[in-house]
Amino acid sequence: MHRYNELFQLFNTELKKEIDNLELREPKRLYEPVIYTLNMGGKRIRPVLLLLAFSMYQKQYQKAIPVAIALEMFHNFTLLHDDIMDNAALRRNRNTVHIQYSSNTAILSGDAMSILSYEYLSKYKSDNYSEIYNLFTQTALKICEGQQFDMDFENRTDVSVNDYLSMIELKTAVLLATSLKLGALIANAPESDCNLLYQFGLNLGMAFQLQDDLLDTFGDTFNFGKNIGGDIASNKKTFLMLKAIEVASESELILLNNLLSNAISPQTKFEKVREIFNSLNIDTITQTEIEKYFNAAFNNLTNLSVENSQKEGLLQIANQMMNRKK
Amino acid sequence: MHRYNELFQLFNTELKKEIDNLELREPKRLYEPVIYTLNMGGKRIRPVLLLLAFSMYQKQYQKAIPVAIALEMFHNFTLLHDDIMDNAALRRNRNTVHIQYSSNTAILSGDAMSILSYEYLSKYKSDNYSEIYNLFTQTALKICEGQQFDMDFENRTDVSVNDYLSMIELKTAVLLATSLKLGALIANAPESDCNLLYQFGLNLGMAFQLQDDLLDTFGDTFNFGKNIGGDIASNKKTFLMLKAIEVASESELILLNNLLSNAISPQTKFEKVREIFNSLNIDTITQTEIEKYFNAAFNNLTNLSVENSQKEGLLQIANQMMNRKK
Numbered sequence: 001m002h003r004y005n006e007l008f009q010l011f012n013t014e015l016k017k018e019i020d021n022l023e024l025r026e027p028k029r030l031y032e033p034v035i036y037t038l039n040m041g042g043k044r045i046r047p048v049l050l051l052l053a054f055s056m057y058q059k060q061y062q063k064a065i066p067v068a069i070a071l072e073m074f075h076n077f078t079l080l081h082d083d084i085m086d087n088a089a090l091r092r093n094r095n096t097v098h099i100q101y102s103s104n105t106a107i108l109s110g111d112a113m114s115i116l117s118y119e120y121l122s123k124y125k126s127d128n129y130s131e132i133y134n135l136f137t138q139t140a141l142k143i144c145e146g147q148q149f150d151m152d153f154e155n156r157t158d159v160s161v162n163d164y165l166s167m168i169e170l171k172t173a174v175l176l177a178t179s180l181k182l183g184a185l186i187a188n189a190p191e192s193d194c195n196l197l198y199q200f201g202l203n204l205g206m207a208f209q210l211q212d213d214l215l216d217t218f219g220d221t222f223n224f225g226k227n228i229g230g231d232i233a234s235n236k237k238t239f240l241m242l243k244a245i246e247v248a249s250e251s252e253l254i255l256l257n258n259l260l261s262n263a264i265s266p267q268t269k270f271e272k273v274r275e276i277f278n279s280l281n282i283d284t285i286t287q288t289e290i291e292k293y294f295n296a297a298f299n300n301l302t303n304l305s306v307e308n309s310q311k312e313g314l315l316q317i318a319n320q321m322m323n324r325k326k
Numbered sequence: 327m328h329r330y331n332e333l334f335q336l337f338n339t340e341l342k343k344e345i346d347n348l349e350l351r352e353p354k355r356l357y358e359p360v361i362y363t364l365n366m367g368g369k370r371i372r373p374v375l376l377l378l379a380f381s382m383y384q385k386q387y388q389k390a391i392p393v394a395i396a397l398e399m400f401h402n403f404t405l406l407h408d409d410i411m412d413n414a415a416l417r418r419n420r421n422t423v424h425i426q427y428s429s430n431t432a433i434l435s436g437d438a439m440s441i442l443s444y445e446y447l448s449k450y451k452s453d454n455y456s457e458i459y460n461l462f463t464q465t466a467l468k469i470c471e472g473q474q475f476d477m478d479f480e481n482r483t484d485v486s487v488n489d490y491l492s493m494i495e496l497k498t499a500v501l502l503a504t505s506l507k508l509g510a511l512i513a514n515a516p517e518s519d520c521n522l523l524y525q526f527g528l529n530l531g532m533a534f535q536l537q538d539d540l541l542d543t544f545g546d547t548f549n550f551g552k553n554i555g556g557d558i559a560s561n562k563k564t565f566l567m568l569k570a571i572e573v574a575s576e577s578e579l580i581l582l583n584n585l586l587s588n589a590i591s592p593q594t595k596f597e598k599v600r601e602i603f604n605s606l607n608i609d610t611i612t613q614t615e616i617e618k619y620f621n622a623a624f625n626n627l628t629n630l631s632v633e634n635s636q637k638e639g640l641l642q643i644a645n646q647m648m649n650r651k652k
Contacts, residue, residue: 084433112470133459
């Protein structure tokens with residue numbers, strides 16, 4: 001993955017400079033958790049997608065860097081506040097901010113990160129400044145909406161597969177889509193390309209999240225890189241579960257509901273639920289849905305105005321994202 | 327206060343329209359606490375200051391309304407998150423959002439309000455768009471910094487009067503200053519007027535916060551509009567306390583520290599601390615400091631390029647803000 005690695009390195013070098021600048025700011029207790037969060041690492045997928053889209057139309061990255069940093073800053077802000085809301089103790093094998101510092105620190109430093117993302121955005125100066133800001137802000141709001149739908153779903157019994165797809169689009173896919181569109185906008189790409197890249201990101205994000213759901217139940221820990229079975233253990237209403245509820249017969253539904261409401265060992269529950277999923281072909285149905293989105297994403301790329309050789313970077317990263325094996 | 331009332335009504339009418347729009351958004355659980363917060367009322371000082379400054383240079387308010395709403399939205403966001411951090415149960419005699427709904431709701435809806443303020447800001451289109459955004463963002467960040475300093479001070483024993491003045495400047499005064507400067511910027515006022523209005527707001531904000539400190543100890547509940555003595559009861563490091571520590575003799579300092587660290591009835595503590603304050607002339611010293619800022623604010627107004635009759639609105643609101651009696 002030469003192209004990805006190159007841009008990943010480039011972005012991390014620029015981010016390091018910004019972290020050095022943040023080190024100088026006061027009060028330390030506000031900025032230290034921001035730096036702690038940015039230093040947790042991660043794949044930097046959003047800024048890399050932005051830089052990839054940008055590089056299809058222009059070569060001087062410098063113009064795109066502040067917006068790439070704004071994206072990564074905002075994404076990390078959402079992780080930070082989500083971790084408080086989900087009461088999560090660990091992220092990337094390190095204490096989450098509210099554990100490492102305190103809840104109040106996590107709230108306030110998160111707020112600062114959200115505003116810092118606008119500070120970085122404001123370093124971008126160009127005629128289409130207003131369009132960049134609008135897209136960023138509308139996306140930010142959609143992510144909040146997605147998070148609220150996700151929390152609402154925990155207490156609702158009437159969530160449909162379509163509700164779920166709308167939620168993951170808001171919570172996950174729009175930011176990938178926006179990363180790509182921002183890259184294209186900054187590079188003054190043709191409007192139709194900007195929109196195609198947005199659609200590509202949306203489809204890729206949906207495919208990615210559905211694959212995440214699939215691997216949590218049908219993957220193996222070694223290749224997936226995290227423990228499996230968590231979704232079933234916590235009765236999470238994933239695509240798999242909601243599809244199973246949709247297609248189950250009355251007797252299967254009773255069996256499934258019993259498994260979800262009764263106190264049984266996590267291992268037994270996992271195996272029994274997976275048995276039902278197997279009998280309903282949930283694995284195949286989900287795989288088909290993933291391929292639908294993945295193919296749509298590839299079609300979006302096909303229609304871009306640039307030469308095929310220019311699309312290599314995006315094809316590589318899309319394949320890499322989808323290439324996690326079960 | 328004709329001028330203030332007129333703009334207060336005007337702003338509330340516009341805000342009501344926006345609340346009606348927010349009612350239509352989904353998910354309800356995200357936007358309902360936003361509406362609940364905006365409906366809590368309040369004096370709308372920041373948007374009114376913005377409109378007052380604007381009206382000195384232009385008459386068509388419509389251009390300034392989205393930015394006025396952005397300011398009020400952002401201010402209410404900070405109150406919402408501050409209430410979680412301070413564990414406050416009531417605001418304006420109503421449950422705070424984290425009590426009325428939940429902490430998670432308060433975090434996420436607050437995040438949405440912060441982003442919504444940028445949505446309103448983005449409705450303002452003009453050549454100086456970038457300057458408006460920058461000022462707003464830098465101010466937002468300063469408010470976070472002020473809140474962190476305030477929280478830090480609770481655990482520090484070395485806070486100086488100057489530290490305190492810097493903190494209240496960040497936490498309170500800059501947003502009043504920015505409200506005024508934004509109004510002038512939107513109206514294309516001369517640059518020197520924009521900066522004078524910023525300074526006026528800064529000085530007024532400092533005077534206002536110091537007066538708030540003074541009244542909490544030397545005011546009376548009837549005229550002040552809230553209970554007095556809260557700062558002393560909670561050992562808050564206000565201007566009065568920090569100045570007392572600065573000017574106290576060694577024996578007075580021991581006496582004061584004993585009062586702060588020993589378990590005595592709030593009423594006795596309040597009376598004893600006030601006795602020490604009286605013996606140190608803290609009342610007069612604070613009053614002098616307030617007048618210093620207030621006079622500086624009036625000087626800023628004097629130097630504005632507009633005719634004196636145009637300054638009436640700001641003079642009125644400044645006098646009204648400072649006219650709370652002890």
